[in-house]
Amino acid sequence: DAKTTQPPSMDCAEGRAANLPCNHSTISGNEYVYWYRQIHSQGPQYIIHGLKNNETNEMASLIITEDRKSSTLILPHATLRDTAVYYCIVRVATGANNLFFGTGTRLTVIP
Amino acid sequence: NAGVTQTPKFQVLKTGQSMTLQCAQDMNHEYMSWYRQDPGMGLRLIHYSVGAGITDQGEVPNGYNVSRSTTEDFPLRLLSAAPSQTSVYFCASSYLEGGKQYFGPGTRLTVT
Numbered sequence: 001d002a003k004t005t006q007p008p009s010m011d012c013a014e015g016r017a018a019n020l021p022c023n024h025s026t027i028s029g030n031e032y033v034y035w036y037r038q039i040h041s042q043g044p045q046y047i048i049h050g051l052k053n054n055e056t057n058e059m060a061s062l063i064i065t066e067d068r069k070s071s072t073l074i075l076p077h078a079t080l081r082d083t084a085v086y087y088c089i090v091r092v093a094t095g096a097n098n099l100f101f102g103t104g105t106r107l108t109v110i111p
Numbered sequence: 112n113a114g115v116t117q118t119p120k121f122q123v124l125k126t127g128q129s130m131t132l133q134c135a136q137d138m139n140h141e142y143m144s145w146y147r148q149d150p151g152m153g154l155r156l157i158h159y160s161v162g163a164g165i166t167d168q169g170e171v172p173n174g175y176n177v178s179r180s181t182t183e184d185f186p187l188r189l190l191s192a193a194p195s196q197t198s199v200y201f202c203a204s205s206y207l208e209g210g211k212q213y214f215g216p217g218t219r220l221t222v223t
Contacts, residue, residue, distance in 0.1 A: 034210050041219075042217070043115075043201050043203075043216050044212075101154040101155070102153045
């Protein structure tokens with residue numbers, strides 16, 4: 001599975017869009033980009049995933065560059081409850097159940 | 112659906128004791144796995160299972176044992192607890208598509 005690079009921390013004002021970047025320059029053609037978050041010490045929560053097209057769901061949007069070497073998770077209107085550690089993970093969609101979590105980005109939403 | 116449940120929520124063990132962390136899911140998922148998370152670090156995979164009767168090792172399997180006799184349950188056994196196993200343990204499950212996983216609330220284990 002490809003390795004990812006994320007900034008260790010970011011701040012975002014409440015109500016503004018939070019844009020979390022992820023670099024995955026060694027991604028393979030059959031690998032997806034997954035985003036999870038972990039609020040305080042709870043279990044990680046799946047947010048969104050995509051292969052090469054941009055994706056949107058009720059929680060967030062995922063923008064993947066055309067060369068697929070980087071992506072951005074967008075929380076359109078950040079709230080205080082979005083304060084969490086966000087993990088970008090790259091892996092194939094099927095197969096063994098091993099998600100490689102790194103250290104992620106700690107997003108702090110400021111009132 | 113209860114999703115993924117884990118028991119106990121908290122546990123304190125003495126060095127050398129053994130115990131079993133319980134994990135259950137009611138979503139009929141084939142894939143289940145165990146992770147540990149140490150302070151300030153990301154999650155690391157301990158063991159995983161692709162279906163009843165099938166298990167395999169992850170990144171940090173030493174000192175842990177698993178079995179999968181049913182689709183619903185995936186217990187993690189600590190054979191002889193050591194202080195280095197002090198951690199938060201998360202169980203997860205997923206559909207055939209392994210990337211989208213559902214995590215339990217975690218078990219906080221302290222070994223003294």
